[in-house]
Amino acid sequence: MQQDRHADNQPTHAESGKKGHCHPEAGCFRLVPIFSSLSEEEMQFLATGAQTRQFSKGEVVFQAGQDPGLLFVVARGLVKVTRISASGREQVVRLLGPGDFYGELSLFLPQALAATGVALQDARVCLLARSHVRELLHRSPEASLKMLSALALRIMELETLAEQLAVHPVENRVAALLLKLAAARGDVAAPVPQGTVVELPLTQEEIAKLLGTSQETLSRKLHSLEDAGLIRLQGRRCVRLLDVNRLADRAEGL
């Protein structure tokens, strides 16, 4: 089964013979915000308990119910974090892009992972040993504060998500997501230029689960936004934002 692929955690072949511009072991989390302030020595220490793994699209990165004792840091690619309810329905609670991580709860508390991670694109993931990260957080107050910032930010995002799910109709959430994707494209806090083309990184099915809706509804809403002249669908998975202001109106928050 796929899920024991990271149970036997011997240094994988992934770290040898990389063609990339990223060192197989130590290099990846260097890019990650939380660890960017570490000293060379600390980096080195972290690298000791780290490995880099490649996951191809569709592959399971981590599995709910397990406790692998690792922090998963996405270095490249995209990983969806989903919860599957007893009734079999799936809800994406989070998307991990480069720099994002998962597994913080089981870092600090003796808990199994509550969600499953699946690569949506080919991804490179740093697996950091829990014990090393803990040790590092002990040593480096800066790292702790960075980590705390990251978690606090996620709390706010999740509160926003909860608010949106409870209060706003699907169409607004679609608008909000498009703006968010556009904002992620342009640089931080840029005003989101009119006519930006956003590339949807996922299938409608996946996006729907992220927004807490169904593929059919998402398709309809995208088209109704197009009919309203706010966006223009071009090709399979590209959207041009025609009227950013009115989009923002619908989104109202997030």
Added chain:
Amino acid sequence: MQQDRHADNQPTHAESGKKGHCHPEAGCFRLVPIFSSLSEEEMQFLATGAQTRQFSKGEVVFQAGQDPGLLFVVARGLVKVTRISASGREQVVRLLGPGDFYGELSLFLPQALAATGVALQDARVCLLARSHVRELLHRSPEASLKMLSALALRIMELETLAEQLAVHPVENRVAALLLKLAAARGDVAAPVPQGTVVELPLTQEEIAKLLGTSQETLSRKLHSLEDAGLIRLQGRRCVRLLDVNRLADRAEGL
């Protein structure tokens, strides 16, 4: 206006002449899990920038959009954390009981508070100076780790909330909430005895906002749970749990 009441933060009268078993200043956050591991000296330091405030029912504890530079730690009572959308609708994103806190984002990032806090019961709240808390997290790795644990836990809870809002119908969420309240009553991880009586700490209106629904629907769902024999409503705001197992079935998670 109420919201400047913590703008002028001179030591309030609340801290003099307390009758309680909690010292006016330093005593309160001693009970709080995040700070329980601090040394006497560190406690003392924290107390320097701290004050204790009493809030009576309905009073605003903190206000969205402000940045008071404080961490709010609830020592006693209950505070609801709500977001009010542009359309005027309100969503409770969190309940703060004793030991819970709010304001962590503005602790780490230069952000105003995203939500408003209102006391649902008379409450005692410790106001800790942001700078002192930061300093403390620098000094004490243990405190940092505790804080990280607390935030990580909240992330999981919020992910669960989001999942519930997106996937589960109201009746299930009601069931989940009742079980959660019952679990909070009995001691940690106790099996929740059959026939437990849960006291609802809020009006249906407030609970509804917490569950992302309306008062009317909540009322109906409570009664349908009663008809199904899972609970028994007794009096205005007490519920007896008759069939914990079937309740848990509906809750399925959280």
Added chain:
DNA sequence: GCGAGTTTATGACGGGGGTCATAGTTTAGG
């Protein structure tokens, strides 16, 4: 204990959106 205000209960109604079914479209593999 009596009216005013709050909280809860209940019916009627309608819309948003989930599900099912199905058809059209891309993509990918042989």
Added chain:
DNA sequence: CCTAAACTATGACCCCCGTCATAAACTCGC
């Protein structure tokens, strides 16, 4: 290419639940 599989689009149906309206029950302050 050409078929199979995956993805997207669209219609039909219907149910959950939000809203409005209103009544009942409870709570308080005089």
